[in-house]
Amino acid sequence: MKDILTQLNPVFDHRNRLGIMSILSVNDWVDYGTLKELLNLTDGNLASHMKPLEAAEYVEFRKQFVGRRPQTTYAATEKGKLAFKAHLDGLEAMLKIGKDNEK
Amino acid sequence: MKDILTQLNPVFDHRNRLGIMSILSVNDWVDYGTLKELLNLTDGNLASHMKPLEAAEYVEFRKQFVGRRPQTTYAATEKGKLAFKAHLDGLEAMLKIGKDNEK
DNA sequence: ATCGTTAACTTTGCCCGACAAAGTATTTTG
DNA sequence: CAAAATACTTTGTCGGGCAAAGTTAACGAT
Secondary structure: OOOHHHHOOHHHOOHHHHHHHHHHHHOOOEEHHHHHHHHOOOHHHHHHHHHHHHHOOOEEEEEEEEOOEEEEEEEEOHHHHHHHHHHHHHHHHHHHOOOOOOO | OOOHHHHOOHHHOOHHHHHHHHHHOOOOOEEHHHHHHHHOOOHHHHHHHHHHHHHOOOEEEEEEEEOOEEEEEEEEOHHHHHHHHHHHHHHHHHHHOOOOOOO
């Protein structure tokens, strides 16, 4: 039992990222504005949290027009969903670590 | 459905604090050195993460001598265990947030 | 008696990252 | 023509995590 925390994904090590991923893991194609409001984030803040998630290919985006207005929507990729699940499993696993103290 | 993230406790918003609490929620009275090794932390680092946990009364400490050497051990308080559980429930709850979009 | 070591911290200083706010481009509505 | 909305990018600040070094006290070895 060396580091317990290696199972946790650094990319998800933030409440807002957890929020983003939890929303996107149950809702496909959520638009920028909705995400912003749900998470109470400023424009720039959301963008900057999205970046590493995009870089890791955990989310993908789609740009389209709704009426005449541009709209960006996001969804979690399969990879992202798996990674997020692994992260949550990691959290849960931490708790199961019990009385065993062999190294 | 306003902010989803209010259920998450800021005090636990860190992987190392999660680690500390998960260890202390299943093991009472873990000593400084063991905690340090399990979590791969430097001395000072552990101390500084402990502070806010102590301040919130989520952990308590006991100082005693083992043989002739001083030893500090930590345990989660009842309050701490409850708060930690609430935090984890909050995490889980985030995931259940489904298709409902009434505000 | 002195040196080195261990335990448990505190202090110092750095650095990165989260944040709000302001700026940008384009289009649309009044 | 002016204001608002979308989706960002840029700027600048501030705080917090981190390693490392310093601290105190007691012990053990030489």
